[in-house]
Amino acid sequence: MNGSGMDRHLLAWNLLAVENGLPKPSILQTSAYQHMNHFQVSTSQVPTRNHIQLCFGPSAPDCYGICYNPQETELHFAVTSFKSYGSTSSKRFVKELNHALNDMRSVCNKARRTMSKL
Structure with a gap:
């Protein structure tokens, strides 16, 4: 295991314990595990x-x-957050996401124009 997706393995371990009426493994009760999750x-x-x-x-x-659905010519996103939590804002997140995606499109278009001149 190289660290990629290791949370899924630990989640499975937790679910197996719960489903079989076993105590939760001690590593899954640590503050490190809570922080990691x-x-x-x-x-x-x-x-x-x-x-x-x-x-x-x-x-x-x-x-x-954030749920996303890549289409052939567009991307669909649904962004959710709790209004009751002051530092999260779905509206602000979507605005910044659009900004980042437009920047990425500009970079790709510029690279395409540069490549076509070669």
Whole structure:
């Protein structure tokens, strides 16, 4: 294991303990595990050819839930956050996401124009 996706293995270990009525392994009760499992941005790709909007909520009050669906010519995003938590704002997140995606498009278009001149 190189560290990629190790949280899934620990989650499975936790679920196996719960489903079998066993005590939670001690490593899963540490503050390090709790900290590691606190994802401020939780994303999931839901690929479909249909133009439907899917979403899920954030995993904690100070987090964002982001569901995305890449289409052939566009990207669909659903961004969620709790209004009651002062430092998160779905509206602000979407604004910054749009800004970043537009910057990426500009870089790609510039590279394409440069390559076509070679």
